[in-house]
Amino acid sequence: xxxxxxxxxxxxxALQWALLLGALPALAETNSGPKxxxxxxxxxxxxxxxxxxxxxxxxxxxxDLSQALPGKSMAKLPSxxxxxxxxxx
Numbered sequence: 001x002x003x004x005x006x007x008x009x010x011x012x013x014a015l016q017w018a019l020l021l022g023a024l025p026a027l028a029e030t031n032s033g034p035k036x037x038x039x040x041x042x043x044x045x046x047x048x049x050x051x052x053x054x055x056x057x058x059x060x061x062x063x064d065l066s067q068a069l070p071g072k073s074m075a076k077l078p079s080x081x082x083x084x085x086x087x088x089x
Contacts, residue, residue, distance in 0.1 A: 069077075078086075
């Protein structure tokens with residue numbers, strides 16, 4: 001083996017560096033738990049409120065369709081413009 005001026009890696013030197021590099025993480029200070037990260041989380045949707053009883057009382061009553069005309073007989077009736085003209089005269 002030639003050890004002249006060139007850098008020569010020996011087995012003993014490699015073993016010493018491997019042990020040193022392997023021991024460094026064990027020598028480093030260890031934390032006792034996971035890191036706490038402040039991340040904004042999702043916010044819940046607002047609760048849906050039931051409509052008040054007062055709004056039901058003021059709502060319009062449903063339309064009574066018992067007196068409604070069929071479509072064909074409605075076609076025979078005069079248009080709104082004709083009815084307005086007859087009312088204004």
